[in-house]
Amino acid sequence: TGYIYCSDTPENGGYGEDHVTAFDTGALAVMALVNGQVDAVVIDNEPAKSFVAENEGLKILDTEFAVEDYAIGLAKGNTALLEAVNAAMAELKADGTFQGIVDKYITAE
Known part of the structure; x- marks a missing residue:
């Protein structure tokens, strides 16, 4: 769902498909972040906590991009x-x- 939110048009709060890369797993997305291939990763909060704990230099932003239940x-x-x-x-x-x-x-x- 992070991809859906991010790839939406700017008028709808997204960044547009030209500025978003989809990954098959959160681990691949975070690997791309660690390697400098992307600027940010949109992922659920609990996995984000684990990825940040396991990868020095990453942090979770204080603001939420989207809230899902x-x-x-x-x-x-x-x-x-x-x-x-x-x-x-x-x-x-x-x-x-x-x-x-x-x-x-x-x-x-």
């Missing part, structure tokens, strides 16, 4: 499932499981 889609009216999902998510956040998943899977690898 993750969601779970459910059929309208299925309140039993909605309540079960919300309860499970609350439990996973409260006991640290949610953060453990982020720490394990949302990395610079």
Whole structure:
């Protein structure tokens, strides 16, 4: 989605396709940044933290380029499932499981 936002026209907040390079992975994008092939990388915050920790000289900007939320889609009216999902998510956040998943899977690898 970073590519979509960045390659959009300047009128829509982007830089235009001529000024943006797409990469297959965040690791490849960061490698291009480290090698001086690009000026910046737009990537999710958690992987960005890992890449910055593993690559001297990189930093995360204080401002956000785009804000996205993750969601779970459910059929309208299925309140039993909605309540079960919300309860499970609350439990996973409260006991640290949610953060453990982020720490394990949302990395610079």
